């Protein structure tokens with residue numbers, strides 16, 4: 001078992017711990033071999049401690065994995081959810097189309113944390129000429145469709161790898177919870193967008209009733225998450241970066257029943273040995289509102 005020294009963090013938004021109190025503490029051993037992060041992975045309930053900043057309405061992990069450790073884990077993370085990735089991309093595109101974006105040019109788009117690049121394909125379908133994705137997981141890129149693979153940069157997102165104000169659209173779905181410094185990433189997105197550029201994001205909402213009802217058993221309290229937002233803290237994150245025009249919508253995620261059942265606090269034996277054998281769970285799709293938020297901003 002590899003030992004990792006965890007590090008103390010302050011609130012990712014106000015950078016202070018003055019307004020914070022402990023929100024949730026959980027015993028858990030960190031075994032790097034088991035800590036292979038991937039999107040929509042079965043939660044392992046091995047989070048350590050989350051604090052709550054009253055001033056910013058944000059929950060953040062501290063102590064937490066050092067940034068370089070977590071980045072290295074993402075690089076070698078498996079992609080185990082092509083079907084879920086495809087379902088999510090279709091849902092996000094449907095939502096995006098519902099917003100009025102009359103001034104949006106369709107020259108260039110960037111998807112941060114693009115996984116196997118399915119949303120890049122969606123963007124091309126609606127007319128974007130130049131699309132690029134950033135994804136640290138080597139396996140996610142390896143499993144991308146051949147027509148998309150060369151559009152994916154296999155790296156940790158860094159603003160310096162792109163020209164300032166060079167994108168009309170930047171998307172980043174269900175990733176802000178995973179960034180060590182989410183404010184720095186949002187500032188970068190602001191800098192990389194053209195004037196009148198559009199950002200689209202998906203966040204978990206810790207204040208949604210279902211998450212409150214499930215409490216510590218909610219899958220959002222996961223070792224992969226450095227922080228969790230509410231509508232209040234999302235608006236603060238965006239405002240700090242310079243965005244003024246913000247629209248937020250709740251939506252229903254559509255996934256297979258097997259995926260949904262993996263999120264609920266059933267016993268590990270049931271999740272591993274019994275549920276995967278039930279065929280109907282694999283094939284049936286279900287739309288549920290689990291408190292996720294779709295956010296659209298204009299620069």
Ligand SMILES: [Zn+2]
Nearest residue numbers: 011014053056
């Ligand atoms: Zn704060």
